[in-house]
Amino acid sequence: MGRLRHIIACLLMAFLLPLCTPAGAGSRADSIPVSYNGYIRGFQVVDVSMILDQQADRYRGNIRIDVNALIGFFYKWEGVISVEGRVENDGRLRPTDYRTAWISTAKTGNGGITFDPQSDTANGFWEDKPDLEVPLEHRQNVLDPLTMFFVMQKALREQRYGLSEWRSYDGRHRADVHMTVMPPTQETIGERSFQAATVTTTYTPIAGFNPTQMETWPKSKSTLMFSDDDRHVLLLMKIETPNNTVMMRIKCADDANPNVVCP
Numbered sequence: 001m002g003r004l005r006h007i008i009a010c011l012l013m014a015f016l017l018p019l020c021t022p023a024g025a026g027s028r029a030d031s032i033p034v035s036y037n038g039y040i041r042g043f044q045v046v047d048v049s050m051i052l053d054q055q056a057d058r059y060r061g062n063i064r065i066d067v068n069a070l071i072g073f074f075y076k077w078e079g080v081i082s083v084e085g086r087v088e089n090d091g092r093l094r095p096t097d098y099r100t101a102w103i104s105t106a107k108t109g110n111g112g113i114t115f116d117p118q119s120d121t122a123n124g125f126w127e128d129k130p131d132l133e134v135p136l137e138h139r140q141n142v143l144d145p146l147t148m149f150f151v152m153q154k155a156l157r158e159q160r161y162g163l164s165e166w167r168s169y170d171g172r173h174r175a176d177v178h179m180t181v182m183p184p185t186q187e188t189i190g191e192r193s194f195q196a197a198t199v200t201t202t203y204t205p206i207a208g209f210n211p212t213q214m215e216t217w218p219k220s221k222s223t224l225m226f227s228d229d230d231r232h233v234l235l236l237m238k239i240e241t242p243n244n245t246v247m248m249r250i251k252c253a254d255d256a257n258p259n260v261v262c263p
Helices: 002-016 069-074 147-157 211-219
Strands: 030-040 043-054 058-067 077-087 093-104 108-116 121-126 162-169 174-189 192-207 221-227 234-240 245-252
Touching: 043 147, 058 147, 093 147, 147 162, 147 174, 147 192, 147 221, 192 211
Parallel strands: none
Antiparallel strands: 030 043, 030 245, 043 058, 058 077, 077 093, 093 108, 108 121, 162 174, 174 192, 192 221, 221 234, 234 245
16 A cells, blocks of 8 residues: 555645745635545545635645545545645745645654745655755745645636746655646536646656656656636646556535536
């Protein structure tokens, strides 16, 4: 089951790695509870729930991942990721606290980042131990994984199409991310067809990766589709690595949004 945990971690990292630009400081509040099915090699193995809540001056996000009932009969794995931050007057996102924790049949674990507002430095920890692998210069002016969703949504709201480069850090791994935002097109997810905007990401590992990860991450690609409306709900994410293909597909959202697939 170490492979399962690695794949789930890969899934989280793919959300994570295009980081470091502000979400807009709008006057409206967005709170989007969404549920997903997670598939590995075509088999549904995890259930995912996510809440994004952005207000004019602050934001918060939460993701929960559980292995489904069938897998859970043999192996237990639950994980939670959360972030809190503020939205600056110029629209930049400033995360203030990022946490991740998990429990499995074999062990429990945790990680996270604290942010120094004076130096724009991120201080990571993993299993309650400080990150000593990523040098200080690579932990400045970075954002955490979960802030990524707000970053992509802002790019789509502002129609900032094309390629951009970002710095990312999850408390243990530092990577450069190459993010491409594309205009909406007609897409099919599940049994429904509608307008969706696509974002793709590829990665360059910088620090904190083991030799295998240094080789596989540059060969990996993530494709994310968002609803083409004022909320830009994440509808689908596919992660392609040299060894596996992981996909998450939306199940339902909190209201009768016609652009969201609800079985």
